[in-house]
Amino acid sequence: MLNDILKILEHDAQTTPRQIAEMTGMSQAEVSKLIKQALKDRTILKYKAIVNWDQVEDEHVWALIEVKLTPQKDVGFDSVAERIYRFPQTRTVYLVSGTYDLFVLVVGKSNHEIADFVSQKLSHIEGVNETVTQFVLKRYKEDGEIVEGHEEVKRQPVIL
């Protein structure tokens, strides 16, 4: 039941409890209750818009940063990760397998700002060993949504 609600909301966060109730056959009160609970226990983290900033006059620079860490005694990677994800510039922080440890996505107003963040903040954090910064040149797809050149399929007015 909750899974159904989550699927619908993940597809379109603006779907109202009334609509979800109609779509699933649950009562509206039940839907509202489950959503409220999901927000409270952070099953739903937040409702947000996926913005295509390229459409408006606003400088946004994105960078993917690969971070190699030295594990800290007792706390492993978690405490270093926290030191990093506390910075509001970081948008996504993942612990990953492979040649580096943390995948960090940062957003800034300019290349300069991101360079400053890496050299003056990130690389000074204890446990951070090495960073590789890759600037994003173009966003093709964002969180499952095609950014540019997305065309709605148009059906022909056929009848059968």
Place this chain on the structure above:
Amino acid sequence: MVSKSKPGVYSKKYHISKRTNQLSPSGIRKFFDLLASIEGVISLGVGEPDYATPWHIVESAIESLEKGQTMYTSNLGMPELRQELARYLHHHYDLQYDPNTELLITVGVSEAMDLAMRAILDPGEEVIMPDPHYVAYDACVILAGGKAVTVPTYEEDGFELSAADVEARITDKTRAIFIGYPANPTGAVMSREKMGEIAEVAKHYGLLVVSDEIYAKLVYGVEHTCVAALPDMREHTILFGGFSKAYAMTGWRIGYAAAPKEIIAAMTKIHQYTMMCASTMAQVAAIEALRSGEESAAEMVEDYGRRRLVMVKGLCDIGLSCFEPKGAFYAFPSIKKTGMTSEEFAEALLKEEKVAVVPGSAFGDCGEGYVRCCYATSMADIEEALARMKRFVSKHQRS
């Protein structure tokens, strides 16, 4: 040569065959010319998924083209596809069909229906079918020189076909019973029990059941009964299955027929002269759909299921009583309370509120008093269409 007459109006200058003239001139033709001329129409008229084909299926076809798979295939269809199909039918219905002699890949279920009728009918022979039915059923029978005999079905019975009513129409000319469940236009599904009764009649009178199961995967909370899988029915059934609806592949034009080998041989004879083979890239795509399309199909069905509830509840709230469709993607509400015929209703709704639905009368006499609303369209469009229909119905309500 180009006729100077208006589209839809047949010029007397050319001889058109009696057989063709016998087909009912689609009353909804002019209606859809009208539709094309109006801006901002929300269409609940189209009988196809609003999804594009799942990408993994599209991609497999693109790759085959890049590799130069651009030639004819065997008349029956690619061996790999027939093997996958045999596996599919065995897995889902425990049916055994020999991929070398009992399966034929066709250009949609549309072609399969035409082939089957031409293969089994002699002039004047009769085929029994429910009313209302999908528009091509009787057309195929007529084009094959046969006669369509309809059996009324009613909302009160969930538009299920009654075996007794079928039996009452059997004559010495009857060759087959042509059914299609889940049904277009009603969304009706036949229970296993009711289907079993039809099967018994067919066996008793030595008739074929021609079963269009193109919507087999599109059922909501009920099970689809495959006619061929009922006891001893394999030998009495021509089964049609498709990719158009379940995998959102209407434009690919691919489907199949499964039947005893004498029938497939006869159908193949016609197919080889008139079609050669189904499109090669579509066959490749169909293989991919059968091998790994289950999940994408299930996701779409889940989504149609949600829209179905919204549509049916919405129609009932407006006051258009609507029996609960258990399959396909159509709702078939009654518009009798407006006092209009279904054609008048559809035309006025289109002109006044810019919502397109299909008049039920297009599907047979028993469709009169109903309209077909396809809910394979976006939730936003469904809601807007319902709001417009609400306004329309309250305006036209007979007091």
